[in-house]
Amino acid sequence: MPSPFDAPVLEPHLGTHAPNHQDDICLEISRSAMAWRGVVSALTLIYLISILVDLPWMIFHTDPTDIESILLLVGMYSLFSWSIIILFRADLAAPRDLPIRFNRARKKIYAYNFKRQWWNPFDKGKIVVVSYDWSQVRAERWSQNGSLPNGGLIFKWGVTLSIIAPGTNNVIDRFPLVTMGADQHAWAYICTYMQEGPSALPPPGEPKDHNDVLWCEFALRLAPRVVWPTEMDLESRTAP
Template identity: 55%
Template sequence: MNGVYLEIHRKNPQLRNLILILSIFSAIPFLVPRPVIIDSLLNGHYSNLDIEIAGALLGVWGFASCLRLAISPPRDEPIRFNRVRQKIYAYNFKSCWWNPFKHCPIEVVSYDWSDVRAESWRVRASTPQGASFVKWGVMLSIVEPGTNKVIDRFPLSSMGLDEAVWAYVCTYMQEGPTSLPLPNPPLDHNDVLWCDIAKRLAPKVEWPAEIDRESRTAP
């Protein structure tokens, strides 16, 4: 944070290393020839072959989905709030959960601060075993100028200091850094621990050069 812009990081999928390990172990049964399929092919018993093939395809889809969830999101998804230009710049990644083979590019977007709205959300869900859990966060909605029609929406925070993050951002954009407590020391989004395998395999944060310069400078 300085007098021109404030940059915050956003948490992307948690437990990425655990998801990566699960995806590897889930693939092992499909890397070894299945005796049932081999027996069906050799002896002409095709009645259960379609079920076995369907199960194998489902396993491949599950493996690819978990692997994509673990290593496809970038190492971070920062947002920059430029107080001088009165604009925000978001480094967004939107995955297609049902199609792990679809290419999902990074979307770097820029909007006027006056068109940004915040939506606080909270969801209570239950598992088949009867346990319940609560998720919450803050979404940023972008509206067309002079209207309430939402044209884009992306998260500001999730399962964290939700409303407090929004209050900090608003105070910065309206009053400047002198009205705020000092933030944590700045972090390099691409600097990850050697043991964080999933993030080391994930794409690095690389802002487009023009947007990187614009978002960090005054007009």
């Protein structure tokens, strides 16, 4: 995709989303840890209830003298427990938002990233906040397709930001910019902002506080709030 200093060739826009914040110094855009948060938790809760309903019947019909059946039952419900915790963690552990800030005055970006081992039910994950010079940023478009068990197709796409070491093409970090959604147009929006300022962009929609969620968004209400480190929060929003 075009470099940070190339003129965008696509219309700059963020799709259906508006920036969290936009002024002459700083642009902050929102990123979601996963699409349709809350759906996974709701389905997992139904899954858990169905398992608990069946558990007494399984115990009652298991011969206590049959070691093989007991081991099979214990192994099966251990696997159920592991998968349930994994699914709940996937939906609830990540913060309410994973914002990225682009500072025109400092020519830097600040990313609020979240990392965890998805397979580890005891890993709550951790926030990794990073800062890089704008000249180190490169955008890479990706796409992925596959087939579902019922014969249907699934197709995903997005844009990843790669960070290169100064003076080289060696990638030292990577994190997502957008998944699905505005795709390359979001990169065009950011480059236009960094090169020409907010006056070159269409008027942004109503800004959104990523910690302000609706009462019905129970997964987001249970998720950790976004809390930037104090010094980086101030630096990312102000001029030198």
